[in-house]
Amino acid sequence: MKKGVRGLNLTWAVLLAGTLTLSGCSLLFVAKGGTRTGKGKEAPIPVAEDLTSQINTPVTVTFMARPQETFSTVSYLFFGDGSQAVSIAYWNHLPPKRKLKAGALLKIVNPDQAPNLAKLPPIAQAPTPLPVPSFSPTPTPDVTITQIPRPRANHAFGPGEKLKFEVRALSMLGGYASLEVGNYTTVAQRPCLPLTARANSVFPFSAIYPVGDVQTSFFDTSDFLSWRFENHVNEGSYHADNHEDYDQIKHSFVRQHNDEPPETKPLAPFSQDIISCFYYFRLLPMEVGKTFSIPTQSSGKNYQLIVQVLKRETITVPAGTFDCFRVKPIVKEDTIFRNSEDIDLWVSADARHFPVKIRSGIVIGNIDVDLVDASFPPMNQ
Secondary structure (H helix, E strand, O other): OOHHHHHHOOOOHHHHHHHOOOOOOOOOEEOOOOEEEOOOOOOOOOOOOOOHHHHHOOEEEEEEOOOOOOHHHHHHHHHOOOOOHHHHHHHOOOOOOOOOOOOOEEEEEOOOOHHHHHHOOOEEEEEEEOOOOOOOOOOOOOOOOOOOOOOOOOOOOOOOOEEEEEEEEOOEEEEEEEEEEOOOEEEOOEEEEEEEEEEEEOOOHHHHOOEEEEEEEEEEOOOOOEEEEEEEEEEOOEEEEEEEEEEOOOOEEEEEEOOOOOEEEEOOOOOEOOOHHHHHHHOOOOOOOOEEEEEEEEOOEEEEEEEEEEEEEEEEEOOEEEEEEEEEEEOOOOOOEOOOOOEEEEEEOOOOOOEEEEEEEEOOEEEEEEEEEEEEOOOOO
């Protein structure tokens, strides 16, 4: 197995995790069992400040480096520790290990010490709002991206949603995957929904290559972006624990892999992790012919996830027969797929846009991930 596949370093992580194992809403399906909608009122959504303007236009100061200055010493000056050294280098398009010349001008984004700038070494300019640096997207097919505003309401999912999938490789049951939305919690002083993905192999595949993976994303209920991602991987003899904390305001994140020293890396504005990117996609206004671009971070790398809405189809799976949109995510390279386009996803054509089926092409054939059971909370439509 390639290293890039481990830890579900793939788009649409939970469902692809399965591929590694060889008074609410009105659902658009013909009842066949396996789906339930809860009764009662929708759980109240916590209210939080809208951070859009802060993420789009951070405060930036220009600092004049002193003799023997390093990115670490600059980080200590403005942030109180060395955690932002790599990000400072990134903001200035410089290698993190480069020695700084006295008098060099450095841009510092959202300094924690902004109220005390007068006490710091010489500043070439006063704080001024500047555009956030953009990240170059991953090479994509020749498609036109649909320009839409960020969603401001969630009518797709909420606490209590549970989806279970069976994974079949070459028509044989290889395992199960699940998606679950937990109760509201607080991360980085923001109200969040825990989004948990699990994947497990079953016999006889489990005897050859046991899989037991769990990933959890903490998804902002107001701004619809990720603040934390946890990944616990158990695949064969490979085991890993990854923890990532995102600072969406400072455009950086800290990644901890096993017992290795934590790394601070730059983060694209409004970034998603490999779990939250799928839930964010469910909030978008889907129509045949639209193509969406979602800034996503995976294993320390920023890229643009491209998703095309191809057509509308009726799909039958163990959970029932559903009216669906067929969509195609363009996944990153270094995966088990034959190429970056060898995956199709069907999501329900109602407001929930929940996943119904995935079919992926790998070197030995196809893998199917089908919905077998679903439980939905009541949602205001």
